[in-house]
Amino acid sequence: xxxxxxxxxxxxxxxxxxxxxxxxxxxxxxxxxxxxxxxxxxxxxxxxxxxxxxxxxxxxxxxxxxxxxxxxxxxxxxxxxxxxxxxxxxxxxxxxxxxxxxxxxxxxxxxxxxxxxxxxxxxxxxxxxxxxxxxxxxxxxxxxxxxxxxxxxxxxxxxxxxxxxxxxxxxxxxxxxxxxxxxxxxxxxxxxxxxxxxxxxxxxxxxxxxxxxxxxxxxxxxxxxxxxxxxxxxxxxxxxxxxxxxxxxxxxxxxxxxxxxxxxxxxxxxxxxxxxxxxxxxxxxxxxxxxxxxxxxxxxxxxxxxxxxxxxxxxxxxxxxxxxxxxxxxxxxxxxxxxxxxxxxxxxxxxxxxxxxxxxxxxxxxxxxxxxxxxxxxxxxxxxxxxxxxxxxxxxxxxxxxxxxxxxxxxxxxxxxxxxxxxxxxxxxxxxxxxxxxxxxxxxxxxxxxxxxxxxxxxxxxxxxxxxxxxxxxxxxxxxxxxxxxxxxxxxxxxxxxxxxxxxxxxxxxxxxxxxxxxxxxxxxxxxxxxxxxxxxxxxxxxxxxxxxxxxxxxxxxxxxxxxxxxxxxxxxxxxxxxxxxxxxxxxxxxxxxxxxxxxxxxxxxxxxxxxxxxxxxxxxxxxxxxxxxxxxxxxxxxxxxxxxxxxxxxxxxxxxxxxxxxxxxxxxxxxxxxxxxxxxxxxxxxxxxxxxxxxxxxxxxxxxxxxxxxxxxxxxxxxxxxxxxxxxxxxxx
Numbered sequence: 001x002x003x004x005x006x007x008x009x010x011x012x013x014x015x016x017x018x019x020x021x022x023x024x025x026x027x028x029x030x031x032x033x034x035x036x037x038x039x040x041x042x043x044x045x046x047x048x049x050x051x052x053x054x055x056x057x058x059x060x061x062x063x064x065x066x067x068x069x070x071x072x073x074x075x076x077x078x079x080x081x082x083x084x085x086x087x088x089x090x091x092x093x094x095x096x097x098x099x100x101x102x103x104x105x106x107x108x109x110x111x112x113x114x115x116x117x118x119x120x121x122x123x124x125x126x127x128x129x130x131x132x133x134x135x136x137x138x139x140x141x142x143x144x145x146x147x148x149x150x151x152x153x154x155x156x157x158x159x160x161x162x163x164x165x166x167x168x169x170x171x172x173x174x175x176x177x178x179x180x181x182x183x184x185x186x187x188x189x190x191x192x193x194x195x196x197x198x199x200x201x202x203x204x205x206x207x208x209x210x211x212x213x214x215x216x217x218x219x220x221x222x223x224x225x226x227x228x229x230x231x232x233x234x235x236x237x238x239x240x241x242x243x244x245x246x247x248x249x250x251x252x253x254x255x256x257x258x259x260x261x262x263x264x265x266x267x268x269x270x271x272x273x274x275x276x277x278x279x280x281x282x283x284x285x286x287x288x289x290x291x292x293x294x295x296x297x298x299x300x301x302x303x304x305x306x307x308x309x310x311x312x313x314x315x316x317x318x319x320x321x322x323x324x325x326x327x328x329x330x331x332x333x334x335x336x337x338x339x340x341x342x343x344x345x346x347x348x349x350x351x352x353x354x355x356x357x358x359x360x361x362x363x364x365x366x367x368x369x370x371x372x373x374x375x376x377x378x379x380x381x382x383x384x385x386x387x388x389x390x391x392x393x394x395x396x397x398x399x400x401x402x403x404x405x406x407x408x409x410x411x412x413x414x415x416x417x418x419x420x421x422x423x424x425x426x427x428x429x430x431x432x433x434x435x436x437x438x439x440x441x442x443x444x445x446x447x448x449x450x451x452x453x454x455x456x457x458x459x460x461x462x463x464x465x466x467x468x469x470x471x472x473x474x475x476x477x478x479x480x481x482x483x484x485x486x487x488x489x490x491x492x493x494x495x496x497x498x499x500x501x502x503x504x505x506x507x508x509x510x511x512x513x514x515x516x517x518x519x520x521x522x523x524x525x526x527x528x529x530x531x532x533x534x535x536x537x538x539x540x541x542x543x544x545x546x547x548x549x550x551x552x553x554x555x556x557x558x559x560x561x562x563x564x565x566x567x568x569x570x571x572x573x574x575x576x577x578x579x580x581x582x583x584x585x586x587x588x589x590x591x592x593x594x595x596x597x598x599x600x601x602x603x604x605x606x607x608x609x610x611x612x613x614x615x616x617x618x619x620x621x622x623x624x625x626x627x628x629x630x631x632x633x634x635x636x637x638x639x640x641x642x643x644x645x646x647x648x649x650x651x652x653x654x655x656x657x658x659x660x661x662x663x664x665x666x667x668x669x670x671x672x673x674x675x676x677x678x679x680x681x682x683x684x685x686x687x688x689x690x691x692x693x694x695x696x697x698x699x700x701x702x703x704x705x706x707x708x709x710x711x712x713x714x715x716x717x718x719x720x721x722x723x724x725x726x727x728x729x730x731x732x733x734x
Contacts, residue, residue, distance in 0.1 A: 059141035069097030094377040110188040117188020128332040229385040241345035259340020267349040290319030297326035346391035355444035406435035417445040480606030487598035491588040498571035499534040517558040525637040529665025630659040
């Protein structure tokens with residue numbers, strides 16, 4: 001009993017260790033919270049081979065549920081296939097148990113290997129990797145962080161002895177190079193789930209010691225087709241699908257039919273809006289019908305909306321209906337059982353990268369036919385399940401594509417190309433492209449890396465590029481961080497890098513409180529721009545954490561506590577990387593004129609491709625690289641103080657309902673002309689802005705030539721007076 005209770009306590013410690021895990025812990029069990037755990041005691045206790053401790057009674061209860069999963073009857077076939085083949089492909093419906101059971105079977109296989117192997121199981125979403133780790137550890141009856149764990153960028157819950165590790169695909173296919181090599185060297189089985197156009201170099205297939213299992217979402221064979229609820233289609237598409245979905249939710253609740261509800265919305269903004277509206281409507285509902293518990297599941301956001309706190313005694317007295325709010329890409333986050341109703345709006349907002357203008361476009365478009373099919377499969381074997389499609393049936397065949405485009409076709413490939421170069425894959429014909437990316441995107445990525453001095457004359461990674469690949473950052477941000485070593489502003493650039501990598505710390509103010517929020521944010525504004533403003537916010541948050549409740553302080557200032565906490569974690573890891581590769585970290589000197597100038601120089605070293613100019617004095621910024629026009633984002637400190645600098649450096653440009661540039665700092669043309677690579681400037685398209693910069697360069701050229709002549713003369717004189725032996729080469733930041 002003591003061993004069993006201690007094991008359960010360890011699990012619960014991890015389940016409640018963070019807001020992210022708290023939300024998922026509620027989804028691990030489909031019950032309504034009225035079941036009591038029953039502990040049994042016997043003389044001959046069966047031992048768990050993974051940790052050597054006796055199994056708990058919960059393990060046996062969960063085992064019965066696992067054996068009822070459709071995938072379970074295929075266990076023997078799968079284990080035989082894994083034993084005799086290097087690659088095994090498993091295809092089946094959603095919610096058949098593939099994602100949770102196959103990793104456990106692979107762990108059993110690795111436990112028998114000599115030496116013992118390890119399993120790496122991928123998930124598309126960071127949150128899905130954490131959620132699956134929680135679920136699998138619970139079913140295996142082991143402690144999360146020991147035998148089972150997860151490794152996501154800037155957060156690892158593992159030990160070197162972890163036998164089953166859940167990771168996001170980002171860890172294998174992007175810029176997180178050190179983690180990738182660790183996994184590659186210690187893996188017995190690599191499991192790829194929902195790969196969506198992932199790239200795998202052929203060099204990896206040469207390793208016969210690594211087995212690969214592919215889990216694919218597919219439609220069951222007609223011979224084995226399970227019972228599936230018949231969808232109810234709308235006569236015509238509603239003008240406002242979001243409001244139609246909420247009206248239908250309330251109709252279902254008022255009908256008295258029991259069962260949890262999943263609503264697939266178009267975007268994460270709608271998730272937040274629906275969450276707030278359901279909470280506000282709660283007081284107007286008939287208490288006899290029970291309570292609606294909205295649970296937001298964000299596919300990309302790290303900061304999850306806190307759960308409602310309820311009195312436990314009251315909760316047991318009335319029915320609680322969970323309403324899971326997510327988007328089509330958030331389907332892997334759904335673990336709740338007893339889902340009886342699914343509401344599907346049929347559209348989604350997708351972020352698509354445009355390599356020509358180096359910007360993300362947010363497009364609202366129909367979901368794919370495969371996504372619509374997966375939404376139906378969520379109901380599983382429920383005979384009373386109902387799926388409501390808020391679109392007509394002909395919409396499925398006329399407007400929906402068969403599959404969603406692969407991520408590799410819609411994303412910025414600069415980080416991925418840097419990763420492939422680090423893998424010594426000089427030519428892309430040596431890669432296995434499940435779905436080939438657009439040649440234009442590859443060329444833009446190579447061009448950007450060349451401008452950043454990450455490539456040598458042969459197109460391979462330069463020494464500077466190798467150092468850049470050590471950081472789990474965007475290559476432009478890595479370049480700025482390395483340049484800060486030369487300009488002696490490392491401490492400040494570490495904070496900036498962490499703040500722009502973490503989710504935005506500024507929260508959307510509720511209606512009617514926008515001016516209050518702007519007043520709060522204005523306290524952190526720095527005249528040098530948003531990058532320095534982020535430093536002020538981070539320093540204020542650290543001070544608040546030391547003196548009083550950081551969560552209350554963040555609420556009072558309309559800031560995200562989880563985003564700022566994540567920034568602290570990211571900064572600490574970046575410091576560790578700097579120390580590991582022995583890069584100098586200059587002491588903090590934030591606020592001095594020299595330091596502010598150094599920060600701008602470091603930023604320009606990486607973001608010289610992100611320059612815009614106000615062309616008419618009214619805040620219409622024209623990109624230097626193309627003819628797109630954008631305005632300051634409302635979160636910008638310049639926006640709040642109504643100041644419009646002429647030349648700016650920006651971190652992000654997004655095309656959506658209103659074109660906007662985020663995280664903006666003022667620069668001067670002279671500074672740009674001093675730091676920009678000449679071959680980049682010569683390739684810029686003709687424009688008035690380029691003519692202005694050319695005049696600046698022409699003005700600076702004679703001065704620079706005179707200084708160079710004086711320096712050469714002085715060096716020659718010194719060499720005559722003090723002959724020197726050849727000195728060792730310096731590492732110069734280009």
